Amino acid sequence: MSKSAPTLSTAADLIGGFTMDVFERHLSSLPKAPAWWLERKRAAYARFAALPLPARTDEAWRFSNLSGINLSGFAPAERDPKPHPQDPADALAVAPVASLVFVNGRLSGGALPPPELVAKGVVISTLYEALAKHPDLLREHFMAQPQKLGSAKFAALHEAFVEDGAFIHVPKGVEIQKPIVVVHSVSGMATAVFPHTLVIAGDNARVSVVDHFTSADKHRHFACGANDLYAGHGSRIAYAAAQCWSHETLSLQFNSTVVRRDARVQSLNLHLGAKQARHESLSQLQAPGGFSEMLAVTVATGSREFDQRTLQIHQAPSTKSDLLYKNALLDKARTIFSGLIVVDPDAQKTDAYQSNRNLMLSDDAESNSLPGLEIQANDVRCTHGATSSRIDPEQEFYLKTRGIPQKAANELLIFGFFEEVLNRLEDDELHAALRTLIRTRIHL
Amino acid sequence: MSEITDSETLEAAPDNPVSGIDQSSGNFKYDMTYDFDAGTGLNERTVDYISSVKKEAAWLHDFRQSALKVFNSKPLPTHWATKDLENINFDKIRYYLSQGLKPKRTWDEVPADIKRTFERLGIPEQERKFLAGVEAQFDSEAAYSNIKEAVAKQGVIFMNSTEALREHPEIFRKYFGKVIPTGDNKFSALNSAVFSGGSFIYVPPGVKVSHPLQAYFRINAENFGQFERTLIIADEGSELTYMEGCTAPKFSTATLHSAVVELVALKGAKIQYITVQNWSSNVFNLVTKRGLAHDEAEIKWIDCNIGSRLTMKYPGVVLKGRKARGEVISIALANDGQHQDTGAKMVHAADETTSTVVSKSISVGQGRATYRGVVHIPRHLKGCKNNTECDALLINTNSRTDTYPAITVRGDRHAVQHEASVSKVSAEQIFYMQQRGLTEGQAMSLSVNGFVNDLARQFPMEYSVELKRLIDLEMEGSVG
Numbered sequence: 041m042s043k044s045a046p047t048l049s050t051a052a053d054l055i056g057g058f059t060m061d062v063f064e065r066h067l068s069s070l071p072k073a074p075a076w077w078l079e080r081k082r083a084a085y086a087r088f089a090a091l092p093l094p095a096r097t098d099e100a101w102r103f104s105n106l107s108g109i110n111l112s113g114f115a116p117a118e119r120d121p122k123p124h125p126q127d128p129a130d131a132l133a134v135a136p137v138a139s140l141v142f143v144n145g146r147l148s149g150g151a152l153p154p155p156e157l158v159a160k161g162v163v164i165s166t167l168y169e170a171l172a173k174h175p176d177l178l179r180e181h182f183m184a185q186p187q188k189l190g191s192a193k194f195a196a197l198h199e200a201f202v203e204d205g206a207f208i209h210v211p212k213g214v215e216i217q218k219p220i221v222v223v224h225s226v227s228g229m230a231t232a233v234f235p236h237t238l239v240i241a242g243d244n245a246r247v248s249v250v251d252h253f254t255s256a257d258k259h260r261h262f263a264c265g266a267n268d269l270y271a272g273h274g275s276r277i278a279y280a281a282a283q284c285w286s287h288e289t290l291s292l293q294f295n296s297t298v299v300r301r302d303a304r305v306q307s308l309n310l311h312l313g314a315k316q317a318r319h320e321s322l323s324q325l326q327a328p329g330g331f332s333e334m335l336a337v338t339v340a341t342g343s344r345e346f347d348q349r350t351l352q353i354h355q356a357p358s359t360k361s362d363l364l365y366k367n368a369l370l371d372k373a374r375t376i377f378s379g380l381i382v383v384d385p386d387a388q389k390t391d392a393y394q395s396n397r398n399l400m401l402s403d404d405a406e407s408n409s410l411p412g413l414e415i416q417a418n419d420v421r422c423t424h425g426a427t428s429s430r431i432d433p434e435q436e437f438y439l440k441t442r443g444i445p446q447k448a449a450n451e452l453l454i455f456g457f458f459e460e461v462l463n464r465l466e467d468d469e470l471h472a473a474l475r476t477l478i479r480t481r482i483h484l
Numbered sequence: 485m486s487e488i489t490d491s492e493t494l495e496a497a498p499d500n501p502v503s504g505i506d507q508s509s510g511n512f513k514y515d516m517t518y519d520f521d522a523g524t525g526l527n528e529r530t531v532d533y534i535s536s537v538k539k540e541a542a543w544l545h546d547f548r549q550s551a552l553k554v555f556n557s558k559p560l561p562t563h564w565a566t567k568d569l570e571n572i573n574f575d576k577i578r579y580y581l582s583q584g585l586k587p588k589r590t591w592d593e594v595p596a597d598i599k600r601t602f603e604r605l606g607i608p609e610q611e612r613k614f615l616a617g618v619e620a621q622f623d624s625e626a627a628y629s630n631i632k633e634a635v636a637k638q639g640v641i642f643m644n645s646t647e648a649l650r651e652h653p654e655i656f657r658k659y660f661g662k663v664i665p666t667g668d669n670k671f672s673a674l675n676s677a678v679f680s681g682g683s684f685i686y687v688p689p690g691v692k693v694s695h696p697l698q699a700y701f702r703i704n705a706e707n708f709g710q711f712e713r714t715l716i717i718a719d720e721g722s723e724l725t726y727m728e729g730c731t732a733p734k735f736s737t738a739t740l741h742s743a744v745v746e747l748v749a750l751k752g753a754k755i756q757y758i759t760v761q762n763w764s765s766n767v768f769n770l771v772t773k774r775g776l777a778h779d780e781a782e783i784k785w786i787d788c789n790i791g792s793r794l795t796m797k798y799p800g801v802v803l804k805g806r807k808a809r810g811e812v813i814s815i816a817l818a819n820d821g822q823h824q825d826t827g828a829k830m831v832h833a834a835d836e837t838t839s840t841v842v843s844k845s846i847s848v849g850q851g852r853a854t855y856r857g858v859v860h861i862p863r864h865l866k867g868c869k870n871n872t873e874c875d876a877l878l879i880n881t882n883s884r885t886d887t888y889p890a891i892t893v894r895g896d897r898h899a900v901q902h903e904a905s906v907s908k909v910s911a912e913q914i915f916y917m918q919q920r921g922l923t924e925g926q927a928m929s930l931s932v933n934g935f936v937n938d939l940a941r942q943f944p945m946e947y948s949v950e951l952k953r954l955i956d957l958e959m960e961g962s963v964g
Contacts, residue, residue: 097563102890369896385882400896403864407894413887415906418878422906428893429900 056111100190145203205236510731682712779805800829818851
């Protein structure tokens with residue numbers, strides 16, 4: 041047998057702009073932190089530097105544009121960021137119960153939660169505050185889940201360089217109806233940011249969180265973010281993310297959801313920005329009665345690439361998951377959807393669904409679907425479906441006969457296409473806000 | 485000819501009644517002495533030997549040698565495929581065994597020991613009943629080859645590839661290796677280096693062969709690798725149904741079967757290719773099958789995998805001409821210790837091409853059935869359609885099934901859909917049948933047969949009966 045081809049990536053390719061020097065500078069710039077935290081960061085850096093870049097033969101990166109995953113030239117954001125005005129088009133019209141605004145990774149503003157929630161023990165603060173006040177919770181949940189979707193290297197990079205992030209803990213039995221909004225904003229040429237949101241819902245708690253990723257300028261950024269949702273027994277988490285990075289940004293996002301007994305998590309990711317965006321979403325259904333609903337809406341325009349990888353793992357009997365990812369492809373855009381449902385042995389009575397729908401609106405667009413199943417229990421209901429097709433000509437014709445111009449008709453039909461996903465949101469205000477964001481981004 | 489040693493060595497009945505039972509019809513072997521034996525292991529001399537025994541032209545010898553280099557340079561595809569591939573020891577395999585190169589035209593001329601093998605498998609009887617021609621390959625070369633006079637008179641050529649290379653080099657060379665190039669994958673390269681036997685069929689324009697042509701592949705020797713090469717060309721407007729069956733005795737060591745099958749359907753031609761694979765559970769069955777469909781042509785693969793230790797087979801159609809049609813119908817049954825990694829590849833390369841994939845798999849005991857598929861629609865085509873359906877049935881609580889499709893669509897003028905579902909046998913159905921007096925096992929068999937029935941009906945009668953019998957046998961003892 042022949043030897044494998046010599047690897048072309050050098051040490052410099054492996055770490056790009058994130059050298060040991062840069063890492064040490066990052067550590068020294070941090071506010072005072074406990075030793076275990078710094079230890080973890082050092083260990084993460086070592087993992088990041090040692091792990092190889094994704095290769096063409098990695099199944100987890102099949103169809104991805106690997107040449108776009110280039111870390112060179114980026115540097116962590118400078119300290120003392122000036123709060124910068126947000127593009128009004130990107131504003132999210134939601135009235136939150138509390139908010140946190142991070143600019144280049146550091147807290148720059150927000151709205152405190154009402155005192156009655158604080159009195160009930162609700163924590164809406166930053167990772168650094170949690171390090172001091174809730175170290176045990178942070179230790180238990182921060183980046184605690186396995187990286188199974190191909191980005192172990194980049195998740196380690198995130199852990200090594202994370203500046204700060206949102207820490208949300210809703211204790212047992214507390215219910216918050218209105219959403220908590222977390223804004224992650226980036227500015228400056230070649231800035232790297234590491235947005236983080238950690239949501240812990242205690243038993244029977246209820247919380248709604250919205251992450252809003254946005255760029256203050258049109259520069260090239262690198263966003264390497266993670267968010268972890270932990271739903272304790274009987275709890276409910278409604279999570280939504282609106283990704284509106286600048287159109288030159290490289291975005292890598294790792295999303296992990298843990299669902300305990302009878303808990304219910306709904307997660308909706310709206311992808312609008314970035315030049316190349318990879319989104320990994322892992323759902324672990326760990327106890328009976330758990331339900332994970334995974335939703336995504338992507339507007340792929342220009343020559344952008346949206347690469348979505350999902351994994352639904354049913355680890356206990358009688359759990360349910362339901363995935364619906366819809367992509368509208370315009371111009372020369374590319375999308376990749378790679379989903380896998382895993383049913384562990386003994387996870388009987390699993391009910392899992394996975395669906396990827398691609399609406400092709402241009403002759404130059406390309407969609408790739410890899411809907412997968414790995415089933416090791418027999419008493420299950422597992423189905424998946426993937427479709428790629430254009431707008432129904434009959435619907436188009438109907439709108440034409442009513443005198444609606446082509447562009448407006450297409451826009452209507454795209455919204456019709458997305459409505460099936462957006463309708464799953466229980467919060468009407470959020471629904472309307474996301475619709476507005478989509479509308480500003482569609483240039484037909 | 486060879487000496488006939490009369491020690492018929494039947495394997496003892498396997499301990500596990502479920503896993504062994506399906507192979508019972510093919511599980512016997514006769515001790516043979518071979519006139520030609522390329523020895524064990526693979527190197528340039530092995531290839532030289534095969535080429536010189538067959539008295540091949542220089543171009544073919546060079547083709548084989550360069551294929552060997554490609555084989556050696558390619559890694560095993562374990563980054564996506566099962567690690568079980570690493571258990572193939574290429575140095576312990578015998579690459580060429582034969583008792584002479586000229587197949588017989590009547591069964592009376594076939595050496596008694598080989599004839600006995602095929603009689604036990606019922607081939608001569610089937611030939612009399614419903615086949616237009618038969619080719620029977622024993623290890624590396626065809627032992628018997630015959631085509632009905634009426635079919636031959638229509639100009640249909642049906643012979644093994646060794647003969648065809650000598651008698652029809654001009655047609656053979658024109659299409660050979662064009663649908664599946666040597667470097668397509670590691671195992672197609674291996675086949676290109678050491679291939680022997682397989683069928684060659686040419687159907688002249690407009691000729692519709694009314695009865696199926698059949699080939700039968702038999703592995704008799706231990707540690708043997710069978711590498712047949714089949715090439716079928718259906719000229720404009722012609723029609724053909726081809727069937728192949730395969731068996732091997734159950735040895736204690738692994739056996740390798742790695743075929744390459746190339747189909748070419750010229751304008752308006754129709755090819756239907758039916759496989760019922762019932763290898764014994766020690767066979768690695770790694771086969772590359774692909775058809776090229778020109779304008780308005782139709783290629784249909786009906787692929788039924790019941791035996792083998794590991795099958796990796798993804799019949800494909802390259803839809804090269806406008807309005808070409810491709811279809812794969814796949815049935816896989818994976819029992820204890822078996823992995824059926826099967827699927828389909830549909831490459832659309834012209835406007836208004838359509839393809840359909842229907843796959844049904846059944847996993848019994850700890851069997852693992854995997855569907856792996858590719859649908860590819862490149863840029864700037866219009867009106868392409870694909871529909872894929874995969875249904876998996878899991879019989880036991882620890883059975884396993886996987887689905888890994890990959891669908892690429894470029895452009896907005898196509899319609900592609902994929903659907904898959906996983907289920908178990910409905911408890912209500914079983915209860916209903918038991919209540920009507922069937923045993924649980926009978927009810928289970930009936931239910932599984934019902935699951936594949938709509939596909940099995942598309943088989944020729946004899947094959948669907950055989951399939952039903954095999955499923956009944958496999959399902960025996962699987963409940964409780």
